[in-house]
Amino acid sequence: MNRRLRVLIAKPGLDGHDRGAKVIARALRDAGMEVIYTGLHQTPEQIVETAIQEDVDVIGLSILSGAHIPLFKRVMDLLKEKGAEDILVFGGGVIPEDDIPVLESFGVKKIFTPGTSTREVIEYLEEYFKNGRN
Amino acid sequence: MEEIDKLLEDFKKRDRRALSRLITIIENNFYKIQKKFYLLLDGTQKSYIIGVTGAPGAGKSSLINLLISAFRKEGKSVGVIAVDPTSHRTGGAFLGDRIRMQSHALDKDVFIRSMGSREGKGGLSLSTPLAVRLLDAYGFDIIMVETVGIGQEDIEIFKLSDTGLLVVTPESGDDIQLIKAGNLEEADIIVINKADREGADRLYKEFKRELGNVKNSYGFSPIIVKVSTVKKEGISELIEAIDIHKRFMEDNRVFEKKRRERNLSLFYLLMDYTIRKTLREEGIILKDIESGNIDPFTGVKKAMNVICE
Amino acid sequence: MNESLKKEKERWESTTLKKVIDRFPERKKEFRSYSGIPIERVYTPLDIEGFDYLSHLGFPGEYPYTRGVQPTMYRGRFWTMRQYAGFGTAKESNQRYKYLLSQGQTGLSIAFDLPTQMGYDSDNPLVSGEVGKVGVAIDSLEDMEVLFSGIPLDKVSTSMTINSTAAILLSMYMAIAEKQGISFNKLRGTIQNDILKEYIARGTYIYPPRPSMRLITDIFEFCSRNIPRWNTISISGYHIREAGATAPQEIAFTLADGITYVEAALSKGLNVDEFAPRLSFFFNAHNNLLEEVAKFRAARRMWAKIMKERFGAKNPKSMMLRFHTQTAGSTLTAQQPDNNIVRVTIQALAAVLGGTQSLHTNSRDEALSLPTEDSVRIALRTQQIIAYESGVPETVDPLAGSYFIEAMTNRIEKEAWEYIDKIDKMGGMIKAIEEGYVQKEIQDSAYQFQKEVEEKERIIVGVNEFKIEEDIKPKILKVDPEIERIQIERLQELKKKRDNRAVKSALSTLKDKAKTDENLVPYIFDAVKAYATLGEISDVLRDVFGIYEEKIFI
Secondary structure, three states: OOOOOEEEEEOEOOOOOOHHHHHHHHHHHHOOOEEEEOOOOEOHHHHHHHHHHOOOOEEEEEEOOOOHHHHHHHHHHHHHHOOOOOOEEEEEEOOOHHHHHHHHHOOOOEEEOOOOOHHHHHHHHHHHOOOOOO | OHHHHHHHHHHHOOOHHHHHHHHHHHHHHOHHHHOOHHHHHOOOOOOEEEEEEEOOOOOHHHHHHHHHHHHHHOOOOEEEEEEEOOOOOOOOEEEOHHHHHHHHOOOOOEEEEEEEOOOOEOOEOOHHHHHHHHHHHHOOOEEEEEEEOOHHHHHHHHHHOOEEEEEEOOOOOHHHHHHHHOOHHHOOEEEEOOOOOOOHHHHHHHHHHHHOOOOOOOOOOOEEEEOEOOOOEOHHHHHHHHHHHHHHHHHOOHHHHHHHHHHHHHHHHHHHHHHHHHHHHHOHHHHHHHHOOOOHHHHHHHHHHHHHO | OHHHHHHHHHHHHHHHHHHHHHHOOOOOOOOEOOOOOEOOOOOOHHHHOOOOHHHHHOOOOOOOOOOOOOOOHHHOOOOEEOOEEOOEOHHHHHHHHHHHHHOOOOEEEEOEOHHHHHOOOOOOHHHOOOOOOOOEOOOOHHHHHHHOOOOOOOOOEEEEOOOOOHHHHHHHHHHHHHHHOOOHHHOEEEEOOOOHHHHHHHOOOOOOHHHHHHHHHHHHHHHHHHOOOEEOEEEEOHHHHHOOOOHHHHHHHHHHHHHHHHHHHHHOOOOHHHHHHHEEEEEEEOOOHHHHHHHHHHHHHHHHHHHHHHOOOOOHHHHOOOEEEEEOHHHOOOOOOOHHHHHHHHHHHHHHHOOOOEEEOOOOOOOOOEOOHHHHHHHHHHHHHHHHOOOHHHOOOOOOOOHHHHHHHHHHHHHHHHHHHHHHHHOOHHHHHHOOHHHHHHHHHHHHHHHHHHOOOOOOEOOOEOOOOOOOOOOOEOOOOHHHHHHHHHHHHHHHHOOHHHHHHHHHHHHHHHOOOOOOHHHHHHHHHOOOOHHHHHHHHHHHHOOOOOOOOO
């Protein structure tokens, strides 16, 4: 009853385009979630450690620099290493169609491409967690 | 329930994920661990608790960030609880305090947890003191709790802490507000942040004058410290002030008194939680009062019976 | 005259208009521009009351430059067609530049990869995966030599999108000129060098504002004395707009940044007319054609006033707002990407009608990945069609005198002044950034826009309306992951073969000088020539200056 989704929105790597990350952070907050945004230039190590300390249900990664494959891979590997692979990871940004199956093979659950509405993201998360956290 | 036992076991092995999971349970469904919670509290109340409050934008998180660095240099481990306001309309919250502390994210002896204030008053619900107890049981040398201060409710955080810091800035017009509210002496240390800005000296003098002879309920006169988090100045002076306050409490047996009071206040919070929880589960009494079937006084009598059973 | 016109308008509204509107209501209750400015049904002289041709517009090439900074504009020569390009290694980028020059492009625009922009070498573990991704990787002078091989620097004008590490890249460029035997006064080009918008919108900052501003004014001073034709800064609204700002916010925040740079240079003791002629600007061209044209005109008029009235500039060149334009990347859609060609055409037209000095047109596939060569060519052809076929460049400022354009120009100017006044009252732009005010205003606009799109108050063709099932995968360009390895190998070889004692000595001199007030450019130049790497030089300055911590306000 008191349960609220906790979401970490993170920007790994050097890319500084945070318009999308901030818009989604705000939309999720307005949808009643608790949102943690850690700012630019985070390493995968920082992101995973933050996710664990904050015990988030979801990590959303935003990357527009083209470095998504190595960065997502590192995040997913670290989550596994720490036994935290139950955290749902989704991504957004400029990500070519061809790369989506690659990211999914790492365990990334969903990639939202440009033009996705914030409502789609909210609905996706609400649907995913409708039976509570696993 | 087995899951809970496993968590408790992992917590005793100082597993960080268990710690953060347990905080979540405290926030969402405390009743699930209420009966076993005492198991975790053996030998607690060892941590030194510092409360930090002040208006939005006063630089509380930046200050905590620098304090973490200072304590880490002394080899002390640090736990932080940062409480941000929850929107009453949506129930959501933007938990942005830890941004300023991200440089400590990978330090194994630092643990930072953000919490939404949710229904709590003065930024403090039952969850906050319980989370502090948990960090204490985990064994952090220092625990810092950050809340957004809004007038009278500032003092809630000071009841929870050994040393309470009130962060103000020269620009916010805090001085007049605070003097009016008469809350100044509730703080043990008043931190004037952004001391490099215009008006800091004036503010310092004003507070000095106001607090010169004022002593709080246990005879301590608040210390005023100027700090610039941007220039990283004044932190060692602040650490020293915390130390002076600590020694004063040790010398005057205030420590025990504070901790006794804290236990009492936690007891009340727990009682309140337990009563509400029990009545919600029982259901009928609340419904009867709402519908006017029974009056509130009869309700209390019935409720006492239910609770005592 | 206005009284009778007012009466006539009322008559028209109650007769001709009313008849139609009663039977056929308009599409919407209220019409608004992209930036949320209300748009009237029809504009008349009533909407530009007090309009005075000479003081509000004047003639092209004369104060207040509303109509353009040159008297003949594109009748003299077209704007510079300058496509931003660069990826992978210096060698590949060099080939792309030569191709673009052979296709009729008249200036180079260098994109650097993020490690280069952030002052990290390619072998730094922090940058793994980023090398050569969004631009070319430059670790040392050696890479720069390859980048410009076979390109004589006195024949091209070169624009470099570089900010935190601008002094280093400029020094490398100077070193190449030296090697090519070209004197500095023949060098033409621009470095972006605009750190304030990095804190506001783009994110590639390294040091805190104060030392960053010092590096910038060092460059102003050095260039005004040594590279007189170099544009020392490109004060950028582009990224502010991309981050979600409205048109008035874009020019207000950009001009407020400009004011800050001028003040910094003045406080260093420079004479305003000594450096101000080399200040240039960089704006965004968005979809809303007429609003954008008005925006460019308003910005020119405001800057002229700022320089003349606020800073007492005497040289007309100090008052001229010269600007580069790029079409708006954030308007491009991943859906039905060929539609983007049309968007870019409208945006490019706005820039030309607005009197830009140079233009980059985006490629249709940029919402998907780095642009392919085909897409880059179409983007360049778009500019050429506007230049050679549309007829638009044949007369100066063709939309002037339109009641709507003039009213809109006034309106945008008014809104922008309000922001500038507010920022002045806060104590200037650096303070406003530190308080998060500017960032918050932009985020609010971005969020508002997103909500309007989601509620279909705004239609984005192919995204929230006119959608189709798409399974065509456009051909896209990917950067070879081998590049990182190659780049690291080159770097390690360089570190072995260079004179490491000379490097050490140049870096330690730089460190000492960084602690003083001396101009740092000559010392960075020395370090670059000794083949100190970009990362090594940046680290020295990080040590002395510290690093910036982001302020986030959501």
